[in-house]
Amino acid sequence: MSDTTTTSPESLPNNFTSRAALIDHLRALNPHLADEPVGETLQGGRAAAQDRLAAVDAIAYGRSRNFLDGAVTCLSPYIRHGIVTLNEVRNLALEQGAPKQVEKFVQELAWRDFWQRIYAQTPDALWHDIETYKTGWQADDYADSLPDDIAAAQTPSAAMNHFITQLRETGYLHNHARMYLAAYIVHWRRVKWQAGARFFLHYLLDGDPASNNLSFQWVASTFANKPYYFNLENLQKFAAPDTPVAAADNQDFDASYDALYLRLFPHAPEAD
Amino acid sequence: MRHKNDDDINDTLIWVHEDMLRADHPAFHAADGAGAIFVWDDAYFDQMDYGLNRRVFIYETLLELPVDIYRGDTGAVLRNFAPQTILTGKTPNPHLKAIMADLRATSAVTTIADAAFVQLGDAVPLKRFFRYWNKARKLAFLPDGRP
Numbered sequence: 001m002s003d004t005t006t007t008s009p010e011s012l013p014n015n016f017t018s019r020a021a022l023i024d025h026l027r028a029l030n031p032h033l034a035d036e037p038v039g040e041t042l043q044g045g046r047a048a049a050q051d052r053l054a055a056v057d058a059i060a061y062g063r064s065r066n067f068l069d070g071a072v073t074c075l076s077p078y079i080r081h082g083i084v085t086l087n088e089v090r091n092l093a094l095e096q097g098a099p100k101q102v103e104k105f106v107q108e109l110a111w112r113d114f115w116q117r118i119y120a121q122t123p124d125a126l127w128h129d130i131e132t133y134k135t136g137w138q139a140d141d142y143a144d145s146l147p148d149d150i151a152a153a154q155t156p157s158a159a160m161n162h163f164i165t166q167l168r169e170t171g172y173l174h175n176h177a178r179m180y181l182a183a184y185i186v187h188w189r190r191v192k193w194q195a196g197a198r199f200f201l202h203y204l205l206d207g208d209p210a211s212n213n214l215s216f217q218w219v220a221s222t223f224a225n226k227p228y229y230f231n232l233e234n235l236q237k238f239a240a241p242d243t244p245v246a247a248a249d250n251q252d253f254d255a256s257y258d259a260l261y262l263r264l265f266p267h268a269p270e271a272d
Numbered sequence: 273m274r275h276k277n278d279d280d281i282n283d284t285l286i287w288v289h290e291d292m293l294r295a296d297h298p299a300f301h302a303a304d305g306a307g308a309i310f311v312w313d314d315a316y317f318d319q320m321d322y323g324l325n326r327r328v329f330i331y332e333t334l335l336e337l338p339v340d341i342y343r344g345d346t347g348a349v350l351r352n353f354a355p356q357t358i359l360t361g362k363t364p365n366p367h368l369k370a371i372m373a374d375l376r377a378t379s380a381v382t383t384i385a386d387a388a389f390v391q392l393g394d395a396v397p398l399k400r401f402f403r404y405w406n407k408a409r410k411l412a413f414l415p416d417g418r419p
Contacts, residue, residue: 009349012312012341019332026327029314029343036324044332046294082292082361083333087387091415099413106412107405113389114404117396120364171325202323210364 019043039170042077042205049078058093062104068174068240076206077172079112086113112211119210126213127194129222135187136267142192146199150185158249159235160184162242171205176238182219183229187264188252193220231260283356285309285379286339289346289368292361292386293333299359299384300338306359308339311346319367347371355379361386390417 016022027034042048056073064070078084086109093102093109118125129139149155153164163181167173173181178200185196193216200216201207217223232245232253239245247254255263261270286299286308300308317327334341342349350358350371358375362383372381390411397403411417 009311009342009344009352012343014335014341016335022331022335023324023328026324026331029312030317030324030327033324033327038325038328042329044329044334045336046333047336077329081290081330081333082294082297082386084294085387086389087416090389090412090417094413094415103413109389110405110408110412111401113408114398114401116364117394117404118398121394121398123364123366171323171329198321202321203325205326205329207322207326 037169039172039205041170042074042172044077044083046083049075049083052078053084053089053092056089056092056096058096058102058105061108062102065104065108066176067238068177068243070174072174074172076112080206080208080211115208115210115214118214126209130217131222133227134221134225134268135227135265136269137190137265139192142186142190144192144195146185146191146195147189150189150191151199155184157184157252158244158246159239159253160250162244167200167203171203173204178215179219179228180230180235182216183227184252186216186220187227187229193217193222227265229257229260229264231255231257285350285353285355285358287311287350287358287360288334288337288339289360289363289365290330291363291365291368293330293337295337297361297384297386299361302382302384303357303359308337309349309353310334310337310339310341311349312341312343313346313349314343316346316367347374350375351378357382359384388417392417 013025016025023038052073052075056075057071060071061073065072075084075089079086079089090106090109093105096102099106133139150160150164153161153168155161155164160181163173163177166177167181182193182196182200185191185199186193193213197213197216200212201209204212214223219228221227230253232247232250232255235243235250235253236245244250253260261268284303284306286303286306288299288308288310292299312331322330357380359382360372362385363369372383375381390408392408392411396407411419
């Protein structure tokens with residue numbers, strides 16, 4: 001490496017006595033984040049990724065991935081940072097079963113490739129409505145910022161509070177939980193998807209402007225033909241044993257899809 | 273044109289950024305023996321709005337990589353080393369691309385793509401996922417995404 005003529009940049013350590021020491025080091029470097037929790041479940045590094053790869057069951061994934069306790073891989077933070085590639089994960093899946101058996105698994109990898117291609121071609125699209133909302137509401141009808149009770153996991157819904165806490169503490173949310181929470185923010189609370197996307201990006205270990213924002217736009221209907229929403233029956237069907245899904249604690253969702261559609265999107269053409 | 277020799281290796285720097293945190297990323301293979309650095313850029317992380325969890329995850333990953341970690345503004349730190357050539361990973365991230373564009377004023381910057389999911393090129397319809405999927409499906413079920 002060439003000699004430098006100006007002040008040498010500050011060198012940071014390459015090893016720590018423990019994970020706790022590393023976390024302390026980063027708290028000191030980032031005083032404005034010092035109060036944030038650090039999860040234990042998903043740790044950085046190729047070795048940790050290797051353990052996740054060894055546990056992949058692409059066939060079981062296809063059967064159970066929509067359930068909050070299904071056979072998901074938690075590989076997304078590693079894929080996000082290039083620690084593992086979509087290519088090697090797909091190749092691994094192909095070793096586990098015939099294309100039909102691993103179809104759902106490979107298709108989910110393809111979603112990531114799809115989002116990344118949009119990112120490369122039109123990076124400006126990520127923070128702007130790609131299309132108009134198909135909810136009967138205009139963009140101006142949605143609030144610009146995230147309500148405090150959502151940020152603090154103090155909403156009227158116990159399930160949403162559970163997901164928010166999980167997001168903040170572990171840096172990870174099951175994809176279906178992300179869809180529920182995103183839909184709650186955008187459709188029940190009528191908050192611009194951008195505010196929800198910023199909240200997710202701050203906490204998610206796999207937070208990626210393309211996957212995250214374009215998925216939010218898909219939920220919001222600015223990158224889809226209709227809004228994504230759910231009801232309590234659906235939430236209860238896919239819930240994990242520790243998801244608080246009692247009707248009394250999640251009243252906003254306790255209705256039929258038709259009734260919720262009329263409630264959430266009263267001005268949408270189909271609601272007439 | 274210069275030929276690859278020890279001087280070239282000394283004049284080549286691998287800039288590892290957050291989208292390529294793997295020791296067998298092709299950028300490492302493209303310059304065996306060259307030094308590799310990661311710049312811990314607080315302002316960049318703030319701009320990306322990464323929480324503490326994410327910063328721990330990234331740092332933890334760096335500890336397993338053959339990289340030196342420096343703290344500062346990414347462009348300024350890389351310019352400080354004044355390498356003739358910078359090798360780095362291709363990325364769609366416009367913030368990283370802007371840094372690469374600035375670096376081209378003082379160094380030759382070569383971006384190296386990671387393994388592709390499907391060997392499709394760029395002319396793929398992206399209006400909706402299933403239009404893309406109709407084109408990608410065949411290759412997606414082949415090893416390395418190619419016939």
